[in-house]
Amino acid sequence: MDSSPYSPCRLCPRQCGVDRLGGAPGVCGETADLRIASWGPHMGEEPCFTGTRGSGTIFFSGCSCHCFFCQNWQISNAHGLGQTVSAEAFHRLALGLIETGVHNLNFVTPDHFWPHIEALCARLRDDGVKIPLLFNSSGYQLPALVSRYAAQMDIFMPDFKFADPVLARAVMRDERYPEIALEALRLMVAEKGFLDPFDPTGMEPARRGVLVRHLVLPGHVDNTLRVLDLLREEFGRWLPLSLMSQYAPTPAAQPRPPFDRRLGPAEYQAACDRARELGFENLLVQPLAVTDDFLPDFERKKPFKGNP
Ligand code: SF4
Numbered sequence: 001m002d003s004s005p006y007s008p009c010r011l012c013p014r015q016c017g018v019d020r021l022g023g024a025p026g027v028c029g030e031t032a033d034l035r036i037a038s039w040g041p042h043m044g045e046e047p048c049f050t051g052t053r054g055s056g057t058i059f060f061s062g063c064s065c066h067c068f069f070c071q072n073w074q075i076s077n078a079h080g081l082g083q084t085v086s087a088e089a090f091h092r093l094a095l096g097l098i099e100t101g102v103h104n105l106n107f108v109t110p111d112h113f114w115p116h117i118e119a120l121c122a123r124l125r126d127d128g129v130k131i132p133l134l135f136n137s138s139g140y141q142l143p144a145l146v147s148r149y150a151a152q153m154d155i156f157m158p159d160f161k162f163a164d165p166v167l168a169r170a171v172m173r174d175e176r177y178p179e180i181a182l183e184a185l186r187l188m189v190a191e192k193g194f195l196d197p198f199d200p201t202g203m204e205p206a207r208r209g210v211l212v213r214h215l216v217l218p219g220h221v222d223n224t225l226r227v228l229d230l231l232r233e234e235f236g237r238w239l240p241l242s243l244m245s246q247y248a249p250t251p252a253a254q255p256r257p258p259f260d261r262r263l264g265p266a267e268y269q270a271a272c273d274r275a276r277e278l279g280f281e282n283l284l285v286q287p288l289a290v291t292d293d294f295l296p297d298f299e300r301k302k303p304f305k306g307n308p
Pocket residue numbers: 009010011012013014015016017018020025026027028029030063064111112
């Protein structure tokens with residue numbers, strides 16, 4: 001990476017090339033000013049990360065994906081919520097979060113602010129911080145940067161959203177998502193291996209490795225079945241996989257059926273059945289009736305009702 005990775009910015013597959021240092025936002029919606037929307041111990045991640053004391057989440061403003069149904073839409077859309085934070089304040093915030101006793105530091109949608117995060121992680125290691133650092137992402141990562149991410153991060157938790165390029169195009173305006181996400185995932189697994197330990201009870205939180213998330217979408221179970229087939233073929237049955245049922249329609253999704261409704265029980269059941277048929281051994285599933293406790297409202301001081 002050159003000395004001004006924000007200018008021109010090519011930090012993600014969008015490859016905007018805009019001058020973020022000069023104040024121009026890219027597709028991610030963000031200039032080179034670090035913006036953070038929320039942070040705190042979070043009990044709503046998978047048990048492997050939440051453990052007993054929570055995951056230390058830091059939610060960044062903006063996103064390069066821009067899926068119209070994003071549950072974090074209040075912060076991920078252009079000009080979304082968030083406050084500008086200096087490098088010093090970022091460091092203090094991270095140390096304060098670690099002091100709460102969280103099991104890991106969880107950087108949510110970190111790629112478009114990677115230069116800030118990379119510098120912070122190096123500083124935290126110099127401080128003697130030992131807890132795992134977790135890269136929590138959309139899967140839409142630039143493969144060329146995965147080794148840089150891996151030099152700082154212990155855990156990768158990427159989504160694998162779409163195997164269907166037409167669906168990817170419709171949702172996030174890039175039909176290349178399946179190939180880009182698959183290549184990034186291959187590199188993440190090559191760097192860190194599978195999640196270790198994988199403890200679905202959360203009694204032994206994960207230290208390193210990769211877990212993949214997939215959100216089943218209403219009306220698009222075929223996409224999910226293709227995702228599962230692809231992941232099984234590429235990575236085998238031991239790939240740690242979180243199959244999520246928690247889709248909830250956002251305002252932008254309301255006029256776009258079938259995204260205007262929750263997932264049906266039969267749809268989620270079909271997804272779980274296929275995952276089990278394929279023999280995934282390290283599989284996490286959710287209840288069919290998910291509560292709203294971990295659907296965020298970033299207008300609130302505490303966005304997640306389920307957090308203490
Ligand atoms: S990080 Fe933002 S500005 Fe940079 S290439 Fe991606 S979308 Fe464009």
